[in-house]
Amino acid sequence: MSKIxxxxxxxxxxxxxxxxxxxxxxxxxxxxxxxxxxxxIGCASYPTCEYIRPLAHHDSHVIKVLEGVACPECSRDLxxxxxxxxxxxxxxxxxECHYIGHEDTSDSQELPDCPKCKKGKLTxxxxxxxxxxxxxxxxxxxxxxxxxxxxxxxCPDCHWPVLVEKTRAGKAVLQxxxxxxxxxxxxx
Numbered sequence: 745m746s747k748i749x750x751x752x753x754x755x756x757x758x759x760x761x762x763x764x765x766x767x768x769x770x771x772x773x774x775x776x777x778x779x780x781x782x783x784x785i786g787c788a789s790y791p792t793c794e795y796i797r798p799l800a801h802h803d804s805h806v807i808k809v810l811e812g813v814a815c816p817e818c819s820r821d822l823x824x825x826x827x828x829x830x831x832x833x834x835x836x837x838x839x840e841c842h843y844i845g846h847e848d849t850s851d852s853q854e855l856p857d858c859p860k861c862k863k864g865k866l867t868x869x870x871x872x873x874x875x876x877x878x879x880x881x882x883x884x885x886x887x888x889x890x891x892x893x894x895x896x897x898x899c900p901d902c903h904w905p906v907l908v909e910k911t912r913a914g915k916a917v918l919q920x921x922x923x924x925x926x927x928x929x930x931x932x
Contacts, residue, residue, distance in 0.1 A: 805825065822845065833845035877889055
């Protein structure tokens with residue numbers, strides 16, 4: 745242990761702090777910087793040059809073009825891509841067309857209409873951690889979401905048209921998702 749050079753482990757200057765690249769905007773050195781959202785690469789002459797880029801690249805790249813399979817929105821060919829959250833099916837007309845194919849689940853036929861906007865339908869989705877949630881399919885205009893499976897059944901107290909499936913004391917029950925109500929209905 746006496747042969748370790750402790751000067752290499754100085755907390756102020758770490759061996760991996762430098763990237764040894766040149767800034768494409770001003771020609772200064774690029775260094776690794778830290779923010780509350782994590783590390784990134786930025787220009788060493790920061791106030792005068794504001795060049796930054798992410799430390800890890802998450803670009804989606806094309807795996808295979810599905811010729812003959814048309815996009816339902818713009819009728820161009822669909823493509824299998826590998827992106828930040830794994831593989832997905834998208835349109836070859838991106839960025840003009842933002843279609844992304846979702847997995848068809850058997851529960852999607854049973855799910856009720858969105859009780860908030862009354863225009864869309866609730867669909868099952870998966871977040872980046874793999875957990876399922878339910879949200880309105882007219883997303884940008886309606887941001888209604890539920891963490892448990894919705895059932896089309898009116899609440900006896902507040903008359904909200906959707907209840908969610910929960911388990912209480914080992915028994916399946918229906919609960920009102922409204923925070924002001926939280927009424928529980930036992931399943932017969």
